[in-house]
Amino acid sequence: MAEILIVAGQNRKAALELIGAARGIAETLGARVTAAVCGAAQDLPVQTIYHAESPLLNAYQPDLYLAALTAVVKQAAPDLILLAHDAQGQELGPRLAARLGAGCVTDCIGFEVKDGKVLARKPVFGGKAVAGYLPGSATLVATVRPRTQAPAADEPGVGTEVMPVALTLSESMGLTRVVDQIREVAAGPKLEEARIVISGGRGLGGPEPFAELQRFAELVGGAVGASRAACDAGWVPSSWQVGQTGKMVAPDLYIAIGISGASQHLAGISSAKNVIAINKDAEAPIFKRATLGVVADYKTVLPTLIDQCRQILGR
Protein backbone atom coordinates (compact mmCIF):
# COMPACT_ATOMS: atom_id res chain seq x y z
CA MET A 1 0.00 0.00 0.00
CA ALA A 2 1.25 3.50 -0.80
CA GLU A 3 2.52 5.73 2.00
CA ILE A 4 2.83 9.46 2.50
CA LEU A 5 5.36 10.32 5.21
CA ILE A 6 5.26 13.78 6.76
CA VAL A 7 8.31 15.07 8.60
CA ALA A 8 7.15 16.68 11.83
CA GLY A 9 9.34 19.49 13.11
CA GLN A 10 8.96 21.43 16.33
CA ASN A 11 6.08 23.51 14.93
CA ARG A 12 2.85 21.56 15.52
CA LYS A 13 0.74 23.83 13.30
CA ALA A 14 3.11 23.17 10.38
CA ALA A 15 2.91 19.41 10.99
CA LEU A 16 -0.90 19.54 10.96
CA GLU A 17 -0.79 21.43 7.63
CA LEU A 18 1.39 18.65 6.18
CA ILE A 19 -1.05 16.00 7.45
CA GLY A 20 -3.89 18.01 5.91
CA ALA A 21 -2.05 18.15 2.59
CA ALA A 22 -1.33 14.42 2.76
CA ARG A 23 -4.96 13.55 3.54
CA GLY A 24 -6.06 15.59 0.51
CA ILE A 25 -4.52 13.03 -1.85
CA ALA A 26 -4.15 9.93 0.37
CA GLU A 27 -7.56 8.48 -0.45
CA THR A 28 -7.11 8.82 -4.23
CA LEU A 29 -3.68 7.25 -3.95
CA GLY A 30 -4.84 4.58 -1.54
CA ALA A 31 -2.07 5.71 0.79
CA ARG A 32 -1.49 5.56 4.52
CA VAL A 33 -0.44 8.81 6.16
CA THR A 34 2.49 8.48 8.54
CA ALA A 35 4.93 10.78 10.32
CA ALA A 36 8.64 10.92 11.11
CA VAL A 37 9.45 12.41 14.50
CA CYS A 38 13.07 13.10 15.51
CA GLY A 39 13.94 13.77 19.14
CA ALA A 40 11.16 14.28 21.66
CA ALA A 41 8.04 12.16 21.12
CA GLN A 42 4.97 13.76 19.53
CA ASP A 43 1.39 12.56 19.27
CA LEU A 44 0.00 13.23 15.79
CA PRO A 45 -3.21 12.13 14.03
CA VAL A 46 -1.54 9.67 11.62
CA GLN A 47 -1.53 5.90 11.21
CA THR A 48 2.10 5.33 12.15
CA ILE A 49 4.72 7.46 13.83
CA TYR A 50 8.35 6.53 13.15
CA HIS A 51 10.12 7.81 16.22
CA ALA A 52 13.85 8.44 15.80
CA GLU A 53 14.92 8.85 19.39
CA SER A 54 18.41 9.85 20.51
CA PRO A 55 19.92 12.51 22.78
CA LEU A 56 21.77 13.69 19.67
CA LEU A 57 18.42 14.60 18.12
CA ASN A 58 17.02 16.66 20.98
CA ALA A 59 18.19 19.87 19.35
CA TYR A 60 18.03 20.35 15.58
CA GLN A 61 21.30 19.70 13.79
CA PRO A 62 20.84 19.16 10.02
CA ASP A 63 23.43 16.42 9.40
CA LEU A 64 22.16 14.33 12.32
CA TYR A 65 18.50 14.89 11.36
CA LEU A 66 19.35 13.85 7.80
CA ALA A 67 20.92 10.64 9.00
CA ALA A 68 17.88 9.93 11.19
CA LEU A 69 15.40 10.71 8.39
CA THR A 70 17.34 8.51 5.97
CA ALA A 71 16.97 5.67 8.49
CA VAL A 72 13.23 6.39 8.82
CA VAL A 73 12.74 6.36 5.05
CA LYS A 74 14.56 3.03 4.73
CA GLN A 75 12.15 1.58 7.27
CA ALA A 76 8.98 3.22 5.93
CA ALA A 77 9.61 3.13 2.16
CA PRO A 78 7.18 6.01 1.45
CA ASP A 79 6.16 7.15 -2.01
CA LEU A 80 5.88 10.79 -1.00
CA ILE A 81 7.75 12.65 1.73
CA LEU A 82 6.44 16.04 2.85
CA LEU A 83 8.36 18.66 4.82
CA ALA A 84 7.41 22.24 5.65
CA HIS A 85 9.18 24.77 3.39
CA ASP A 86 10.67 26.52 6.41
CA ALA A 87 14.36 27.11 7.23
CA GLN A 88 14.83 23.44 8.21
CA GLY A 89 12.80 22.00 5.34
CA GLN A 90 14.66 24.13 2.80
CA GLU A 91 17.91 22.43 3.70
CA LEU A 92 16.64 18.96 4.68
CA GLY A 93 14.30 18.45 1.70
CA PRO A 94 16.82 18.72 -1.17
CA ARG A 95 19.59 17.00 0.82
CA LEU A 96 17.31 14.10 1.73
CA ALA A 97 16.21 13.79 -1.89
CA ALA A 98 19.84 13.72 -3.00
CA ARG A 99 20.68 10.97 -0.49
CA LEU A 100 17.68 8.92 -1.57
CA GLY A 101 18.15 9.50 -5.30
CA ALA A 102 14.60 10.87 -5.23
CA GLY A 103 13.03 13.74 -7.13
CA CYS A 104 12.41 16.96 -5.22
CA VAL A 105 9.91 19.81 -5.62
CA THR A 106 10.17 22.75 -3.23
CA ASP A 107 7.76 25.43 -2.03
CA CYS A 108 4.66 23.51 -3.14
CA ILE A 109 1.27 25.17 -2.91
CA GLY A 110 -0.87 22.24 -4.03
CA PHE A 111 -1.00 18.55 -4.84
CA GLU A 112 -3.14 16.47 -7.14
CA VAL A 113 -3.15 12.89 -8.34
CA LYS A 114 -2.56 12.46 -12.09
CA ASP A 115 -2.42 8.97 -13.65
CA GLY A 116 -1.84 7.47 -10.20
CA LYS A 117 1.15 9.75 -9.52
CA VAL A 118 1.49 12.82 -7.35
CA LEU A 119 1.51 16.11 -9.25
CA ALA A 120 3.12 18.85 -7.16
CA ARG A 121 2.46 22.49 -8.03
CA LYS A 122 4.64 25.43 -7.10
CA PRO A 123 5.03 29.10 -8.06
CA VAL A 124 7.87 29.90 -10.48
CA PHE A 125 9.27 33.03 -12.21
CA GLY A 126 8.79 35.07 -9.08
CA GLY A 127 5.19 33.89 -8.81
CA LYS A 128 4.22 34.93 -12.34
CA ALA A 129 3.50 31.30 -13.25
CA VAL A 130 2.74 27.96 -11.61
CA ALA A 131 4.58 24.78 -12.62
CA GLY A 132 3.30 21.24 -12.00
CA TYR A 133 5.80 18.40 -11.58
CA LEU A 134 5.46 14.63 -11.73
CA PRO A 135 8.02 12.36 -10.10
CA GLY A 136 10.49 10.60 -12.38
CA SER A 137 11.60 8.42 -9.48
CA ALA A 138 9.76 6.01 -7.18
CA THR A 139 9.89 8.48 -4.28
CA LEU A 140 9.18 12.20 -4.34
CA VAL A 141 10.34 14.66 -1.68
CA ALA A 142 8.26 17.84 -1.50
CA THR A 143 8.52 20.89 0.73
CA VAL A 144 5.24 22.66 1.32
CA ARG A 145 4.78 26.42 1.59
CA PRO A 146 3.52 27.26 5.08
CA ARG A 147 -0.04 28.55 5.46
CA THR A 148 -1.25 27.25 2.09
CA GLN A 149 -2.80 23.94 3.18
CA ALA A 150 -5.90 23.34 5.26
CA PRO A 151 -4.51 21.79 8.43
CA ALA A 152 -5.78 18.50 9.86
CA ALA A 153 -7.80 18.94 13.06
CA ASP A 154 -5.58 19.01 16.12
CA GLU A 155 -6.69 15.71 17.65
CA PRO A 156 -4.74 12.91 19.23
CA GLY A 157 -3.99 9.97 16.95
CA VAL A 158 -6.50 7.09 17.10
CA GLY A 159 -4.87 3.69 17.04
CA THR A 160 -1.57 5.28 16.03
CA GLU A 161 1.26 2.76 15.90
CA VAL A 162 4.55 4.15 17.24
CA MET A 163 7.56 2.41 15.73
CA PRO A 164 11.06 3.00 17.03
CA VAL A 165 13.77 3.52 14.41
CA ALA A 166 17.20 1.90 14.64
CA LEU A 167 19.83 4.64 14.41
CA THR A 168 23.58 4.84 14.10
CA LEU A 169 24.46 8.40 15.02
CA SER A 170 27.59 10.05 16.33
CA GLU A 171 28.24 13.65 17.26
CA SER A 172 31.07 13.86 14.73
CA MET A 173 28.53 13.48 11.90
CA GLY A 174 27.44 17.04 12.63
CA LEU A 175 29.51 19.41 10.47
CA THR A 176 27.79 22.58 11.64
CA ARG A 177 26.94 23.99 15.04
CA VAL A 178 25.06 27.06 16.20
CA VAL A 179 27.37 29.33 18.20
CA ASP A 180 24.96 32.24 18.70
CA GLN A 181 21.33 33.06 18.12
CA ILE A 182 20.15 36.55 17.24
CA ARG A 183 16.41 36.98 17.49
CA GLU A 184 14.27 39.91 16.37
CA VAL A 185 12.38 41.47 19.21
CA ALA A 186 9.18 42.69 17.62
CA ALA A 187 6.00 43.69 19.31
CA GLY A 188 3.05 42.08 17.61
CA PRO A 189 2.87 39.13 15.21
CA LYS A 190 5.73 37.94 13.00
CA LEU A 191 5.45 39.03 9.37
CA GLU A 192 5.17 35.47 8.05
CA GLU A 193 2.37 34.66 10.50
CA ALA A 194 0.52 37.99 10.58
CA ARG A 195 -3.09 38.04 9.50
CA ILE A 196 -2.74 41.70 8.57
CA VAL A 197 0.36 43.33 7.10
CA ILE A 198 0.80 47.07 6.54
CA SER A 199 3.68 47.58 4.14
CA GLY A 200 5.54 50.66 2.93
CA GLY A 201 7.70 51.30 -0.10
CA ARG A 202 9.76 53.93 -1.87
CA GLY A 203 6.71 56.19 -2.07
CA LEU A 204 6.99 56.87 1.66
CA GLY A 205 10.08 58.93 0.88
CA GLY A 206 12.01 58.18 4.06
CA PRO A 207 12.05 56.36 7.40
CA GLU A 208 9.78 58.69 9.40
CA PRO A 209 6.42 57.69 7.82
CA PHE A 210 7.03 54.09 8.89
CA ALA A 211 6.22 55.17 12.45
CA GLU A 212 2.66 55.86 11.27
CA LEU A 213 2.53 52.41 9.67
CA GLN A 214 3.62 50.93 12.99
CA ARG A 215 0.79 52.73 14.80
CA PHE A 216 -1.66 51.43 12.18
CA ALA A 217 -0.31 47.90 12.57
CA GLU A 218 -0.58 48.06 16.37
CA LEU A 219 -4.18 49.25 16.05
CA VAL A 220 -5.24 46.33 13.86
CA GLY A 221 -2.97 43.73 15.46
CA GLY A 222 -0.84 43.41 12.36
CA ALA A 223 2.82 43.49 11.35
CA VAL A 224 4.77 46.08 9.37
CA GLY A 225 6.56 45.16 6.17
CA ALA A 226 8.57 47.01 3.55
CA SER A 227 9.64 46.76 -0.05
CA ARG A 228 13.22 45.94 -1.01
CA ALA A 229 13.69 49.58 -2.11
CA ALA A 230 12.83 50.89 1.35
CA CYS A 231 15.17 48.34 2.99
CA ASP A 232 18.05 48.93 0.56
CA ALA A 233 17.68 52.68 1.23
CA GLY A 234 18.27 51.90 4.89
CA TRP A 235 14.89 53.33 6.01
CA VAL A 236 13.91 50.14 7.86
CA PRO A 237 15.69 46.92 8.92
CA SER A 238 16.14 44.30 6.18
CA SER A 239 14.15 41.85 8.30
CA TRP A 240 11.07 43.91 7.38
CA GLN A 241 11.52 43.15 3.69
CA VAL A 242 8.57 41.42 2.04
CA GLY A 243 9.31 39.80 -1.27
CA GLN A 244 10.98 36.92 -2.97
CA THR A 245 14.27 38.03 -1.40
CA GLY A 246 12.63 38.69 1.94
CA LYS A 247 9.71 37.37 3.88
CA MET A 248 6.94 35.52 2.12
CA VAL A 249 3.71 36.61 3.73
CA ALA A 250 0.22 35.10 3.56
CA PRO A 251 -2.06 37.53 5.38
CA ASP A 252 -5.81 37.91 4.95
CA LEU A 253 -5.15 41.61 4.39
CA TYR A 254 -2.06 43.24 2.85
CA ILE A 255 -2.04 47.02 2.57
CA ALA A 256 0.70 48.22 0.21
CA ILE A 257 1.46 51.91 0.68
CA GLY A 258 3.72 53.71 -1.79
CA ILE A 259 4.82 50.36 -3.25
CA SER A 260 5.05 50.11 -7.04
CA GLY A 261 4.75 46.31 -7.19
CA ALA A 262 8.01 45.01 -8.71
CA SER A 263 7.86 41.29 -9.63
CA GLN A 264 10.02 40.33 -6.72
CA HIS A 265 7.71 42.09 -4.27
CA LEU A 266 4.59 40.52 -5.82
CA ALA A 267 6.24 37.12 -5.37
CA GLY A 268 6.36 37.74 -1.63
CA ILE A 269 2.64 38.48 -1.43
CA SER A 270 1.40 35.81 -3.86
CA SER A 271 -0.41 34.08 -0.98
CA ALA A 272 -1.98 37.27 0.41
CA LYS A 273 -5.76 36.93 0.23
CA ASN A 274 -6.70 40.59 -0.12
CA VAL A 275 -4.23 43.18 -1.38
CA ILE A 276 -5.12 46.85 -0.98
CA ALA A 277 -2.88 49.32 -2.80
CA ILE A 278 -2.45 53.00 -2.04
CA ASN A 279 -0.27 54.70 -4.63
CA LYS A 280 -0.41 58.04 -6.44
CA ASP A 281 0.59 56.38 -9.74
CA ALA A 282 -2.46 54.81 -11.41
CA GLU A 283 -0.14 52.79 -13.69
CA ALA A 284 1.78 51.13 -10.83
CA PRO A 285 1.90 47.35 -11.37
CA ILE A 286 0.63 46.80 -7.79
CA PHE A 287 -2.87 47.72 -9.01
CA LYS A 288 -2.87 44.63 -11.26
CA ARG A 289 -2.48 42.47 -8.16
CA ALA A 290 -4.69 44.43 -5.76
CA THR A 291 -8.39 43.76 -5.19
CA LEU A 292 -8.99 47.30 -3.91
CA GLY A 293 -7.00 50.36 -4.89
CA VAL A 294 -6.77 53.99 -3.93
CA VAL A 295 -5.03 56.24 -6.44
CA ALA A 296 -3.85 59.11 -4.27
CA ASP A 297 -0.85 60.41 -2.37
CA TYR A 298 -0.74 58.21 0.73
CA LYS A 299 -0.23 61.34 2.91
CA THR A 300 -3.80 62.41 2.09
CA VAL A 301 -5.23 58.95 2.77
CA LEU A 302 -3.44 57.35 5.70
CA PRO A 303 -4.47 59.64 8.60
CA THR A 304 -8.19 59.35 7.74
CA LEU A 305 -7.87 55.60 7.10
CA ILE A 306 -6.29 55.00 10.50
CA ASP A 307 -8.88 57.22 12.17
CA GLN A 308 -11.81 55.45 10.51
CA CYS A 309 -10.39 52.02 11.37
CA ARG A 310 -9.98 53.13 14.98
CA GLN A 311 -13.65 54.07 15.06
CA ILE A 312 -14.75 50.81 13.42
CA LEU A 313 -12.72 48.81 15.90
CA GLY A 314 -13.95 50.91 18.81
CA ARG A 315 -10.39 51.43 20.11
Next chain:
Amino acid sequence: MKIAVCIKQILDPEVAPKDFKIDAAAKLPIRGQAKMVLSSFDENALETAIQLKESNGAKVAAVCLGPKEADEALRRALAMTADEAIRIDAPIDQDAQSLAAALAEAIKGAGPVDLVLVGRQAGDWDRGQVGPMLAEALGYACVTASFQPELKGDKLQVRHEVEGGVDVVEVTLPAVVAITNHGSNVPRIPKVKDTMMAMRKPIAVVAAPAAGAPLVIREELSIPQQDGECEIIPGDDGPAKAAALAERLKDLKLL
Protein backbone atom coordinates in the same frame (compact mmCIF):
# COMPACT_ATOMS: atom_id res chain seq x y z
CA MET B 1 42.05 29.32 -0.17
CA LYS B 2 39.93 28.68 -3.26
CA ILE B 3 36.29 29.65 -3.61
CA ALA B 4 34.01 28.46 -6.39
CA VAL B 5 30.89 30.52 -7.08
CA CYS B 6 28.11 28.85 -9.06
CA ILE B 7 26.17 31.34 -11.15
CA LYS B 8 23.18 31.08 -13.44
CA GLN B 9 21.99 33.22 -16.33
CA ILE B 10 18.22 33.55 -16.33
CA LEU B 11 15.39 35.35 -18.10
CA ASP B 12 15.03 38.83 -16.57
CA PRO B 13 12.63 38.39 -13.63
CA GLU B 14 11.69 42.09 -13.83
CA VAL B 15 9.59 41.41 -16.90
CA ALA B 16 6.24 42.92 -15.89
CA PRO B 17 3.48 40.36 -15.32
CA LYS B 18 1.54 41.79 -18.27
CA ASP B 19 4.50 41.11 -20.64
CA PHE B 20 5.22 37.64 -19.28
CA LYS B 21 3.98 34.94 -21.67
CA ILE B 22 4.44 31.20 -21.68
CA ASP B 23 4.38 28.44 -24.25
CA ALA B 24 2.08 26.02 -22.43
CA ALA B 25 2.90 23.12 -24.77
CA ALA B 26 6.66 23.48 -24.36
CA LYS B 27 6.16 24.35 -20.66
CA LEU B 28 8.61 27.21 -20.99
CA PRO B 29 8.40 31.00 -20.86
CA ILE B 30 8.51 32.87 -24.16
CA ARG B 31 11.62 35.02 -24.17
CA GLY B 32 10.19 37.82 -26.31
CA GLN B 33 12.05 41.08 -25.69
CA ALA B 34 13.31 40.07 -22.26
CA LYS B 35 17.01 40.22 -21.49
CA MET B 36 19.09 37.41 -19.98
CA VAL B 37 20.58 38.47 -16.65
CA LEU B 38 22.63 37.07 -13.81
CA SER B 39 20.31 35.62 -11.15
CA SER B 40 20.25 38.14 -8.30
CA PHE B 41 21.21 35.86 -5.39
CA ASP B 42 24.16 34.65 -7.50
CA GLU B 43 25.28 38.29 -7.69
CA ASN B 44 25.16 38.39 -3.88
CA ALA B 45 27.22 35.17 -3.83
CA LEU B 46 29.81 36.67 -6.20
CA GLU B 47 30.05 39.81 -4.09
CA THR B 48 30.53 37.65 -0.98
CA ALA B 49 33.33 35.73 -2.70
CA ILE B 50 35.11 38.89 -3.87
CA GLN B 51 34.96 40.31 -0.33
CA LEU B 52 36.62 37.12 0.95
CA LYS B 53 39.23 37.51 -1.79
CA GLU B 54 39.90 41.07 -0.63
CA SER B 55 40.09 40.18 3.05
CA ASN B 56 41.78 36.76 2.85
CA GLY B 57 43.53 36.59 -0.52
CA ALA B 58 41.26 33.75 -1.67
CA LYS B 59 41.16 32.83 -5.34
CA VAL B 60 37.68 32.94 -6.89
CA ALA B 61 36.48 30.71 -9.72
CA ALA B 62 33.09 31.47 -11.26
CA VAL B 63 31.32 28.39 -12.62
CA CYS B 64 28.29 28.63 -14.89
CA LEU B 65 26.32 25.88 -16.60
CA GLY B 66 24.72 27.00 -19.83
CA PRO B 67 24.96 27.64 -23.56
CA LYS B 68 27.41 30.07 -25.18
CA GLU B 69 25.30 33.13 -24.33
CA ALA B 70 25.91 32.34 -20.65
CA ASP B 71 29.49 33.59 -21.23
CA GLU B 72 27.99 37.03 -20.58
CA ALA B 73 27.26 36.03 -16.97
CA LEU B 74 30.86 34.83 -16.60
CA ARG B 75 32.20 38.08 -18.07
CA ARG B 76 30.33 39.92 -15.35
CA ALA B 77 31.88 37.66 -12.72
CA LEU B 78 35.33 38.36 -14.17
CA ALA B 79 34.56 42.08 -14.22
CA MET B 80 33.79 41.85 -10.50
CA THR B 81 37.38 40.49 -10.30
CA ALA B 82 36.80 36.75 -10.17
CA ASP B 83 40.12 35.06 -11.07
CA GLU B 84 38.80 32.25 -13.21
CA ALA B 85 35.72 31.49 -15.31
CA ILE B 86 34.43 28.05 -16.24
CA ARG B 87 31.42 27.33 -18.39
CA ILE B 88 29.88 23.86 -18.38
CA ASP B 89 28.51 23.50 -21.87
CA ALA B 90 25.14 21.86 -21.25
CA PRO B 91 21.44 22.67 -21.53
CA ILE B 92 20.27 24.67 -18.55
CA ASP B 93 16.77 23.19 -18.32
CA GLN B 94 17.52 20.10 -16.23
CA ASP B 95 16.46 18.85 -12.84
CA ALA B 96 18.44 20.02 -9.84
CA GLN B 97 20.26 16.72 -9.26
CA SER B 98 21.64 16.71 -12.81
CA LEU B 99 22.78 20.31 -12.45
CA ALA B 100 24.38 19.54 -9.08
CA ALA B 101 26.22 16.53 -10.55
CA ALA B 102 27.57 18.62 -13.44
CA LEU B 103 28.65 21.46 -11.14
CA ALA B 104 30.30 19.01 -8.74
CA GLU B 105 32.40 17.56 -11.53
CA ALA B 106 33.50 20.98 -12.78
CA ILE B 107 34.35 22.07 -9.24
CA LYS B 108 36.42 18.91 -8.64
CA GLY B 109 38.25 19.72 -11.88
CA ALA B 110 39.03 23.23 -10.61
CA GLY B 111 40.02 22.00 -7.15
CA PRO B 112 40.87 21.72 -4.42
CA VAL B 113 38.00 24.05 -3.57
CA ASP B 114 37.49 24.93 0.10
CA LEU B 115 34.26 26.88 -0.20
CA VAL B 116 31.46 26.83 -2.74
CA LEU B 117 29.04 29.75 -2.77
CA VAL B 118 25.71 29.61 -4.59
CA GLY B 119 22.72 31.92 -4.67
CA ARG B 120 20.00 30.54 -2.41
CA GLN B 121 17.62 30.06 -5.36
CA ALA B 122 17.54 31.09 -9.00
CA GLY B 123 15.07 33.75 -10.06
CA ASP B 124 13.48 31.60 -12.75
CA TRP B 125 12.43 28.18 -11.43
CA ASP B 126 12.83 29.26 -7.76
CA ARG B 127 13.91 25.80 -6.63
CA GLY B 128 16.69 26.40 -4.08
CA GLN B 129 17.81 22.79 -4.51
CA VAL B 130 21.10 22.92 -6.40
CA GLY B 131 23.13 24.31 -3.47
CA PRO B 132 22.16 21.62 -0.91
CA MET B 133 22.34 18.87 -3.56
CA LEU B 134 25.78 20.09 -4.61
CA ALA B 135 26.94 19.71 -0.99
CA GLU B 136 25.75 16.10 -1.06
CA ALA B 137 27.42 15.45 -4.43
CA LEU B 138 30.74 16.87 -3.18
CA GLY B 139 30.46 15.38 0.32
CA TYR B 140 30.85 18.90 1.73
CA ALA B 141 29.18 20.49 4.75
CA CYS B 142 26.17 22.66 3.93
CA VAL B 143 24.55 25.83 5.23
CA THR B 144 21.59 27.38 3.43
CA ALA B 145 20.19 30.95 3.27
CA SER B 146 23.21 32.70 4.79
CA PHE B 147 25.26 35.89 4.59
CA GLN B 148 28.39 37.52 6.04
CA PRO B 149 30.84 34.58 6.20
CA GLU B 150 33.92 35.02 8.40
CA LEU B 151 36.93 32.73 8.29
CA LYS B 152 38.07 31.41 11.65
CA GLY B 153 40.98 29.01 11.00
CA ASP B 154 39.69 25.92 9.21
CA LYS B 155 36.14 26.85 10.06
CA LEU B 156 33.74 29.38 8.66
CA GLN B 157 31.14 31.31 10.63
CA VAL B 158 28.09 32.43 8.70
CA ARG B 159 24.85 34.13 9.57
CA HIS B 160 22.02 31.76 8.69
CA GLU B 161 18.46 33.06 8.33
CA VAL B 162 15.92 31.22 10.43
CA GLU B 163 12.37 32.02 11.49
CA GLY B 164 12.50 34.98 13.83
CA GLY B 165 16.10 35.96 13.22
CA VAL B 166 19.57 34.69 12.50
CA ASP B 167 21.68 31.79 13.82
CA VAL B 168 25.43 32.26 13.75
CA VAL B 169 26.58 28.89 12.43
CA GLU B 170 30.09 27.52 12.54
CA VAL B 171 30.76 25.13 9.67
CA THR B 172 33.76 22.90 9.04
CA LEU B 173 35.33 23.42 5.62
CA PRO B 174 35.04 22.35 2.89
CA ALA B 175 31.48 23.58 2.64
CA VAL B 176 28.73 24.74 0.30
CA VAL B 177 27.03 27.91 1.52
CA ALA B 178 23.86 29.20 -0.13
CA ILE B 179 23.86 33.00 -0.02
CA THR B 180 20.88 35.26 0.52
CA ASN B 181 20.80 39.01 0.01
CA HIS B 182 21.82 41.33 2.81
CA GLY B 183 23.06 44.89 3.21
CA SER B 184 26.59 43.46 3.48
CA ASN B 185 26.54 41.77 0.04
CA VAL B 186 24.93 44.29 -2.33
CA PRO B 187 26.80 43.47 -5.55
CA ARG B 188 29.43 46.00 -6.63
CA ILE B 189 29.21 47.72 -9.97
CA PRO B 190 32.36 46.66 -11.83
CA LYS B 191 34.89 49.35 -12.72
CA VAL B 192 35.01 50.14 -16.42
CA LYS B 193 38.62 48.98 -16.67
CA ASP B 194 37.72 45.64 -15.03
CA THR B 195 34.82 45.16 -17.43
CA MET B 196 37.15 45.78 -20.37
CA MET B 197 39.80 43.44 -19.01
CA ALA B 198 37.13 40.78 -18.43
CA MET B 199 36.37 40.77 -22.16
CA ARG B 200 39.93 39.54 -22.83
CA LYS B 201 40.12 36.87 -20.14
CA PRO B 202 39.72 33.21 -21.11
CA ILE B 203 36.63 31.22 -20.26
CA ALA B 204 37.37 27.52 -19.87
CA VAL B 205 34.64 25.37 -21.40
CA VAL B 206 34.07 21.89 -20.00
CA ALA B 207 31.62 19.15 -20.85
CA ALA B 208 28.92 17.95 -18.48
CA PRO B 209 28.64 14.31 -17.45
CA ALA B 210 25.85 12.44 -19.25
CA ALA B 211 22.64 13.22 -17.41
CA GLY B 212 20.61 10.33 -16.04
CA ALA B 213 16.85 10.01 -16.40
CA PRO B 214 15.16 13.09 -14.89
CA LEU B 215 14.02 12.67 -11.29
CA VAL B 216 11.23 15.23 -11.72
CA ILE B 217 9.33 16.01 -14.90
CA ARG B 218 7.74 19.37 -15.55
CA GLU B 219 4.24 18.38 -16.61
CA GLU B 220 2.49 21.73 -16.67
CA LEU B 221 3.18 25.44 -16.75
CA SER B 222 0.40 27.99 -16.47
CA ILE B 223 -0.23 31.58 -15.58
CA PRO B 224 -2.71 31.83 -12.73
CA GLN B 225 -5.89 33.71 -13.51
CA GLN B 226 -6.16 37.01 -11.76
CA ASP B 227 -9.49 37.06 -9.96
CA GLY B 228 -11.07 40.04 -11.69
CA GLU B 229 -9.99 43.64 -11.89
CA CYS B 230 -8.85 45.89 -9.10
CA GLU B 231 -11.73 47.92 -7.73
CA ILE B 232 -10.57 51.52 -7.58
CA ILE B 233 -12.16 53.29 -4.64
CA PRO B 234 -13.85 56.50 -5.78
CA GLY B 235 -13.84 59.78 -3.88
CA ASP B 236 -13.35 63.50 -4.30
CA ASP B 237 -10.12 63.61 -2.34
CA GLY B 238 -7.75 61.49 -0.25
CA PRO B 239 -9.76 61.63 2.98
CA ALA B 240 -12.99 60.72 1.15
CA LYS B 241 -11.33 57.73 -0.50
CA ALA B 242 -9.86 56.71 2.84
CA ALA B 243 -13.28 56.74 4.48
CA ALA B 244 -14.76 54.69 1.62
CA LEU B 245 -11.89 52.20 1.86
CA ALA B 246 -12.38 51.79 5.61
CA GLU B 247 -16.08 50.99 4.97
CA ARG B 248 -15.15 48.34 2.38
CA LEU B 249 -12.67 46.77 4.82
CA LYS B 250 -15.40 46.68 7.45
CA ASP B 251 -17.91 45.10 4.98
CA LEU B 252 -15.36 42.47 3.98
CA LYS B 253 -14.70 41.78 7.70
CA LEU B 254 -11.00 42.20 7.12
CA LEU B 255 -10.25 44.27 10.21
